[in-house]
Structure formats: structure tokens, C-alpha cells
Amino acid sequence: MMGEIDSCTRLTGLFGHPVGHSLSPLMHNRAFQELGLPYLYAAFDIEPSNIASAVESIRALGLRGVNVTIPHKVAVMPFLDEIDEEARQIGAVNTIVNENGRLIGYNTDGRGYVQSLIEEGNINPPDARVLMLGAGGAARGVSLALLRAGVERVVITNRTYAKAEQLAVELTQLFPGRDIRSIPVEQIACEIKESTLLVQTTSIGMHPDNEASPIPAEYLHSRLLVSDLIYNPLQTRIQRDALAAGARIHSGVGMFIYQGALSFEYWTGRKAPVHIMREAVLASLTADK
Structure with a gap:
């Protein structure tokens, strides 16, 4: 001691x-x-x-x-x-x-996230097809770390589309040859069908607004790992919806x-x-x- x-x-x-x-x-x-x-x-x-x-x-x-x-x-x-x-x-x-x-x-944020994702989410980054919700500082750090870990495909969406577009351009400059794109939020329903890792980096669903979710529950599917950077509450609305859809979840605590x-x-x-x-x-x- x-x-x-x-x-x-x-x-x-x-x-x-x-x-x-x-x-x-x-x-x-x-x-x-x-x-x-x-x-x-x-x-x-x-x-x-x-x-x-x-x-x-x-x-x-x-x-x-x-x-x-x-x-x-x-x-x-x-x-x-x-x-x-x-x-x-x-x-x-x-x-x-x-x-x-x-x-x-x-x-250490991005590396900490990827280490947690591998150990707790049982995911192999090169195999992941990532849909990123949000385009702020957390999304940038996590996207960079995932790309450094071997992820080939990252699609970014944000309520302000210009921010998603800018982040996608900057990441493409750092990782040429990867499939890095931005989409408006109206295209989430189609894009999520091709995704295996959904990363939620916004503040939507954070305590005390525990019942808010960034996307409708019907968009979620069983092939997803839904990773939310929020850790208070321990299980967010989008994660509860994910479990109901048969998906796996990963907590921001990690x-x-x-x-x-x-x-x-x-x-x-x-x-x-x-x-x-x-x-x-x-x-x-x-x-x-």
C-alpha cells in the first residue's frame, strides 16, 4: 500500500x-x-x-x-x-x-479507445466498417486511432454536414487510399446497413438526458457493435436500443x-x-x- x-x-x-x-x-x-x-x-x-x-x-x-x-x-x-x-x-x-x-x-484518448475496443468489444480493426456519429474533437481522435490501427473504411456524419466533410478531407490527406467519406444525416439509414461498428461521439444521451438517442432504433441491426463514448449513464438509450436489435455494445467507460x-x-x-x-x-x- x-x-x-x-x-x-x-x-x-x-x-x-x-x-x-x-x-x-x-x-x-x-x-x-x-x-x-x-x-x-x-x-x-x-x-x-x-x-x-x-x-x-x-x-x-x-x-x-x-x-x-x-x-x-x-x-x-x-x-x-x-x-x-x-x-x-x-x-x-x-x-x-x-x-x-x-x-x-x-x-492518449484515441489509443485508449482502440485498446478498449479490442479488449472489451472483441473487434479486429482492419475488419471493421465504421460509421462515425459526430465530427468534433472526440470523433477526430477516435477516427485517427482507428485508421492507425488498420481500419480501411470510415464514414462520418454530423448534424452540421460541413464539419463531417472537413474531417473526412483531413483524414484522407493523412491516410490516402483508405475509404474515408462524409454523408449527410439523411443517408444514415442506408449507410448503417453496410456498417459493422457504429461509434457515437456526440453528447446526445448523456446524463441527465438519458432517453435521447442520435438515431432511430429501427436503423440498428444485429451485425453491429454499437460503441458510445458516453459513460454516464453506463448504458445509453442507443445502447439499449442496440441490445433490443440483437447488436453488441461497447461502453465509454473503457x-x-x-x-x-x-x-x-x-x-x-x-x-x-x-x-x-x-x-x-x-x-x-x-x-x-
């Missing part, structure tokens, strides 16, 4: 606004405790106007690193010394590592846990105790019900 806080304790944390709802401190501190590591994780509510001084404080106070969440994932980038290629392609940073005063930015596990490994150099992190998160989510 982790000992008492002393002068050797290293501090990590979360930069966001707001952060009061975050389960990251619970998850990471439980993982540090499990491995007996002298680390602590705290949540820092940073006003957007203070982000430059907040990043500098990582250096000044000797923090080992931080996670970065909404609304700071893009704003922190100009203040870092180095940005990993993957994070640069995504255009956002969710993990900062302090290497002896040099601040390096990474993005992405949250695995992106955190990758951050943990950057900071500590140790393999993250993923099962312990999952137990802590699920216990908290179910206790809230």
Missing part, C-alpha cells in the same frame, strides 16, 4: 473547468495505492484566462504531469516544449509529462479507463493496474445510481 505523504511524494493531476465531476482522481489514486507508488493525483479547476500560468506551474512546482480535459486540450499546446506527433495530428493534448522541466504533450492507464504509464514507467482502475470507476458510477 502507498505510504504517508512525505517529501518524496510526486504530484500529478487534472487541469479542467469544471472538474468537480471527474472520476480521474479516484481512479489514479487507487492505482497508485495498488502498486505502492509515491504519487498523488489532484483535480485543479483552471479558469481559461489562467491556463498559461497553470502550465508553467507544472514546471515551477515540479509536478510529474497532468491530464488535460475540457476546455483546455487545445489551449495548453502553445505553452508546451514538445508535442507528440499523434497529439499534433489530433490537434489536442490530454496528457502532459514533465521530463526534468521539459513539458511534453501527448494524446475509453476513459484506458486513456488514463496510458497517462499513468507515461508518468510512472509502470504497467497500469487496469482491472483496479475499472473497479474503482464502476463502483463510483453504480453508487451514484
